[in-house]
Amino acid sequence: MTSENTNDNGGIDWDAALEQLTADDQAATVTTDEDELEVPVDGPEALKDPVSVTSGRRDIIPPVFKSKQALLGEVKRVVNLGLHTTGYHAIRVPFYGVKIAARAPVGAWRWSAQFSNWVWDAEGKPVRDAVVNKTARTDDPTLVGEYLKLCRERDKRVRWRGFVAAFAITGTIVGAATLYAIGGPLLWTVLAATTLACGVKGRKLDKPLVSPAVVKASLRPLTSEHVVEALRSIDLPGINRALAKDPNAITFPAPIVRDGPGWRAEVELPPGVTVGEVADKREKLASGLGRPLGCVWPEGNAEIHPGRLVIWVGDKSMNEAKQKAWPLAKSGRVDVFTPWQFGTDQRGDAVRITLAYASIVVGSIPRMGKTFAARLILLAAALDPRVRLYAFDLKGTGDLGPLEPVCHAYRAGDEDEDIEYALASLREIQAEMRRRAKVIRELPRDLCPESKVTTELADSKSLGLQPIVLGIDECQMWFEHPEHGKEFEDICTDLVKRGPALAIIPLFATQRPDSKSLPKGISDNAVLRFCLKVMGDKANNMVLGSGMYAAGIRATMFSRRDRGIGYLAGEGDEPSIMRSHFVDAPGAEKVVARARAMREKLGNITGHAAGHTIEADTGPTVDLLADIAAVVGDEKKVWNSVIVNRLSQLRPDTYGHLEGLDDKEKTAQLTSMLKPLGVKTGQVWGTDPATGEGGNRKGVTVADIRKILTQRDEKRGGG
Ligand SMILES: Nc1ncnc2c1ncn2[C@@H]1O[C@H](COP(=O)(O)OP(=O)(O)OP(=O)(O)O)[C@@H](O)[C@H]1O
Numbered sequence: 001m002t003s004e005n006t007n008d009n010g011g012i013d014w015d016a017a018l019e020q021l022t023a024d025d026q027a028a029t030v031t032t033d034e035d036e037l038e039v040p041v042d043g044p045e046a047l048k049d050p051v052s053v054t055s056g057r058r059d060i061i062p063p064v065f066k067s068k069q070a071l072l073g074e075v076k077r078v079v080n081l082g083l084h085t086t087g088y089h090a091i092r093v094p095f096y097g098v099k100i101a102a103r104a105p106v107g108a109w110r111w112s113a114q115f116s117n118w119v120w121d122a123e124g125k126p127v128r129d130a131v132v133n134k135t136a137r138t139d140d141p142t143l144v145g146e147y148l149k150l151c152r153e154r155d156k157r158v159r160w161r162g163f164v165a166a167f168a169i170t171g172t173i174v175g176a177a178t179l180y181a182i183g184g185p186l187l188w189t190v191l192a193a194t195t196l197a198c199g200v201k202g203r204k205l206d207k208p209l210v211s212p213a214v215v216k217a218s219l220r221p222l223t224s225e226h227v228v229e230a231l232r233s234i235d236l237p238g239i240n241r242a243l244a245k246d247p248n249a250i251t252f253p254a255p256i257v258r259d260g261p262g263w264r265a266e267v268e269l270p271p272g273v274t275v276g277e278v279a280d281k282r283e284k285l286a287s288g289l290g291r292p293l294g295c296v297w298p299e300g301n302a303e304i305h306p307g308r309l310v311i312w313v314g315d316k317s318m319n320e321a322k323q324k325a326w327p328l329a330k331s332g333r334v335d336v337f338t339p340w341q342f343g344t345d346q347r348g349d350a351v352r353i354t355l356a357y358a359s360i361v362v363g364s365i366p367r368m369g370k371t372f373a374a375r376l377i378l379l380a381a382a383l384d385p386r387v388r389l390y391a392f393d394l395k396g397t398g399d400l401g402p403l404e405p406v407c408h409a410y411r412a413g414d415e416d417e418d419i420e421y422a423l424a425s426l427r428e429i430q431a432e433m434r435r436r437a438k439v440i441r442e443l444p445r446d447l448c449p450e451s452k453v454t455t456e457l458a459d460s461k462s463l464g465l466q467p468i469v470l471g472i473d474e475c476q477m478w479f480e481h482p483e484h485g486k487e488f489e490d491i492c493t494d495l496v497k498r499g500p501a502l503a504i505i506p507l508f509a510t511q512r513p514d515s516k517s518l519p520k521g522i523s524d525n526a527v528l529r530f531c532l533k534v535m536g537d538k539a540n541n542m543v544l545g546s547g548m549y550a551a552g553i554r555a556t557m558f559s560r561r562d563r564g565i566g567y568l569a570g571e572g573d574e575p576s577i578m579r580s581h582f583v584d585a586p587g588a589e590k591v592v593a594r595a596r597a598m599r600e601k602l603g604n605i606t607g608h609a610a611g612h613t614i615e616a617d618t619g620p621t622v623d624l625l626a627d628i629a630a631v632v633g634d635e636k637k638v639w640n641s642v643i644v645n646r647l648s649q650l651r652p653d654t655y656g657h658l659e660g661l662d663d664k665e666k667t668a669q670l671t672s673m674l675k676p677l678g679v680k681t682g683q684v685w686g687t688d689p690a691t692g693e694g695g696n697r698k699g700v701t702v703a704d705i706r707k708i709l710t711q712r713d714e715k716r717g718g719g
Pocket of ligand 1: 364365366367368369370371372373395511563564565579580582
């Protein structure tokens with residue numbers, strides 16, 4: 001023992017003394033082999049500063065403060081937790097009292113034992129014992145002196161602690177007697193405090209007096225080691241090769257942070273490995289991270305490069321996390337020219353879309369939430385009372401039925417009469433599109449500087465530019481129709497290309513996104529795309545746009561349980577994962593009741609909603625070929641414009657809207673109506689009925705029409 005172990009007061013520093021004795025012991029028995037010394041795994045090269053370039057900036061403001069939704073969510077969570085905890089413990093107070101009283105004797109015993117140990121200097125005993133043992137082992141005579149010194153020190157301590165103890169015990173007895181004599185609340189307060197102190201001291205470590213109000217989920221924080229191990233486990237040759245060569249081949253350009261109700265890791269994949277490859281192995285990645293599949297969301301950051309992976313790992317599966325109700329379910333209205341809330345992202349933040357100037361495609365395999373998503377969009381459109389709605393449910397199960405009271409045209413099913421009805425509606429919209437183009441063309445520049453319908457123009461009743469929203473569920477039934485498929489395709493492609501600027505918003509939902517069920521003209525030109533689970537790269541690109549699969553935007557990674565969850569593209573810079581709001585049929589009916597009330601106020605209940613049907617308006621005249629045959633009589637060749645004039649006189653309800661067009665437009669309109677029916681138009685000689693002048697203009701050869709009519713009737717088994 002040296003003077004180093006003596007403290008300033010001349011007393012002994014027991015901890016230091018015990019430490020030195022132990023160290024001396026070890027020094028006597030352990031030999032150090034220099035070769036076994038630990039050396040850093042990274043060599044000096046690895047410790048050199050890497051050349052650093054700025055590849056992105058880290059957030060100044062923590063993500064939780066960036067979104068009002070996230071911040072409110074966090075505040076609400078803390079307040080709720082506080083209230084719950086208070087309530088939980090408040091009703092258990094009597095039970096806690098009984099428990100404390102029961103443990104108080106044990107606690108009193110423990111306090112007494114501790115006090116007694118202090119008085120008798122029990123803490124110095126291990127040091128004295130150690131000196132005794134060492135003396136016995138080494139026969140070192142100097143240790144006897146050490147031992148005697150320790151004993152003297154102990155006697156000194158016990159002496160003055162004894163005085164303190166005697167004083168304290170006497171004081172306690174006198175104090176207790178006085179309190180007893182005084183009685184009253186003070187006595188009870190002291191008794192309660194003493195019982196509480198003894199009860200707490202007497203608690204069992206494995207049985208806390210107070211049980212926790214919240215059961216904490218054992219969620220490990222996400223660490224870089226987990227991520228690297230998980231990426232190794234997905235068995236991608238590129239990753240495994242790189243890790244075999246260099247264990248640090250996967251790097252993290254930013255620290256892993258808490259982002260909403262989950263963790264966000266930005267990962268730099270090894271050269272040559274793309275985010276798409278990792279996204280394809282999402283299930284394995286989830287297994288590697290030890291998290292449910294619905295919690296693990298690998299996404300790319302294409303702004304940087306295809307190998308920059310962002311993994312968001314939620315605390316709860318996205319498909320199980322409770323989603324907030326649709327904000328428009330109970331109140332509010334929509335302006336289709338401004339954004340409205342379509343769903344939420346993984347963090348629970350709102351995802352908004354704007355319908356105006358968009359054509360929309362929704363695609364997935366069956367039972368993933370395509371119809372619900374399409375219906376939600378139509379419900380939002382219905383909440384803009386100016387919108388004229390056309391809804392076609394080609395599955396025929398009535399999923400769009402709740403919208404019927406606000407639809408200008410509505411049909412469920414794919415029978416012949418449904419198809420005729422749909423064709424008539426489409427022709428009506430196409431003619432309306434042409435009329436709108438003319439209106440826009442003729443408007444003064446200052447009213448319409450961008451040659452497109454704005455919300456102000458849509459407000460004007462006299463211009464008739466109210467938005468038109470056309471929703472078709474299972475649209476493949478139209479495009480695959482043996483007789484009218486081509487006409488459906490032509491009109492819809494035209495609407496997709498020219499409609500959005502004229503406030504005509506077509507929406508196509510299909511469960512079979514291939515080139516036949518979603519024609520290229522539509523899939524190439526769609527603006528907004530919502531892709532739920534699909535099975536392959538072609539379907540993926542058909543809905544989300546070409547090149548998306550290669551860029552790592554893969555809706556193939558969703559599982560069958562990810563209902564309503566998909567990639568949304570076309571809104572914002574990058575496609576993002578989101579879940580559409582869930583509104584069931586009764587909910588939809590309530591929204592529609594509100595929408596109808598708004599429309600009644602605006603005087604905008606038209607068509608089907610007003611009790612009219614296209615059959616009632618047009619009767620059997622949708623048979624264009626028969627009508628043409630009726631108006632051309634014995635003539636051999638007739639100009640298109642002449643036929644259109646005669647048709648509009650024959651059936652003003654059906655063809656009257658064509659009358660206002662100029663000759664060129666009439667010609668183009670009839671050409672496009674005849675093309676899908678297999679009738680070719682060409683230059684034919686004719687006479688202008690107004691002026692009597694002859695000329696060569698676009699028209700039809702009547703024999704062609706009669707031939708096609710005969711063939712068609714034979715095919716139908718008619719006469
Ligand atoms: N946003 C959502 N959140 C949770 N569940 C949803 C959501 N959307 C739809 N679902 C559920 O998914 C099921 C299938 O939805 P939906 O009928 O829209 O699928 P679909 O893809 O249109 O199927 P199909 O092609 O057979 O018509 C519904 O019964 C509904 O319960």
